[in-house]
Amino acid sequence: MxxxxxxxxxxxxxxxxxxxxxxxxxxxxxxxxxxxxxxxxxxxxxxxxxxxxxxxxxxxxxxxxxxxxxxxxxxxxxxxxxxxxxxxxxxxxxxxxxFSAAAAWLDRLVVYLPSLVTGGLIIIVAYILGTVARHVVTHAAASADIAQASLFGQIAQSSFLIVGVVIGLGQVGVDVTFLVILFAIGFGAVLAGFSLAFGLGARPLVENLIAVRHLRQFVRPGQVVEIGADRGRVLEFNTVGVVLETQEGRKLIPASVCLEQSFSVITREQTDE
Incomplete structure (x- = not known):
């Protein structure tokens, strides 16, 4: 024993x-x-x-x-x-x-490691580029006196970061199909919102631009016109309307108003030479 x-x-x-x-x-x-x-x-x-x-x-x-x-x-x-x-x-x-079992597990991790590191580096580079893009866009918008310049900079940075995250996760091996679809839907919704807001906000401007073009075909500077309750001599046309010289002084009449209200040409004579 x-x-x-x-x-x-x-x-x-x-x-x-x-x-x-x-x-x-x-x-x-x-x-x-x-x-x-x-x-x-x-x-x-x-x-x-x-x-x-x-x-x-x-x-x-x-x-x-x-x-x-x-x-x-x-x-x-x-x-x-x-x-x-x-x-x-x-x-x-x-x-x-x-330790063969642990070594086999770590071998699989090490083989997977390059893809993981590459995906992480892609995300880091996207973050750096997004930061640069944010500053560039912000300074450019501020120099052009555009309101909400910082907002445009943040949008540029977020765009770089989102694209980098999607590419990085794809490099790692994550199925990003759902993320791509979600990003496309979100991006489309944002564009649609901007388009709708721009369309609604620019509607009066577009109406005046079209109205001025038609108004120039019937009225010339120097003629006396009556637009609704306003009466005066046409001085000039600008981008959005017509400038009248009335008894109260100069008055800008939006061109769309000339087409919506009663409009009369009192005389076709030119201004005195």
């Missing part, structure tokens, strides 16, 4: 001693992977900071602020590089130790 226990103990110790080099090798691999991951994260951080420094020197003012890489993006890239390196070394270390 004691001999059997002694033999079993020796077998266990022999197995431990036999696996000890593999275990030590796995620990050394993990240590090397940790050191390499920290080094690569430091390299990425230094490269980004150097690039931002060069951009600050080459560009001035607001242009440098939206072209430079933000600190949040810098930390995110460093995080991705660090844990990607750690995961690769963990996979190798587990295989060296001899």
């Amino acid at each position: 004691l001999e059997s226990i002694r033999l079993q103990t020796l077998d266990v110790l022999s197995a431990i001693v036999a696996q000890l080099p593999n275990v030590l090798g796995g620990i050394l691999l993990l240590l090397a992977g940790w050191l390499l991951a920290r080094f690569l994260r430091l390299v990425i951080t230094r490269l980004i900071r150097t690039l931002n420094h060069l951009l600050d020197r080459q560009l001035q003012g607001s242009m440098a602020n939206f072209v430079r890489i933000s600190s949040a993006t810098e930390k995110l890239l460093g995080f991705v590089v660090f844990w990607t390196t750690i995961l690769v070394f963990i996979t190798v270390a587990v295989r060296v130790v001899g």
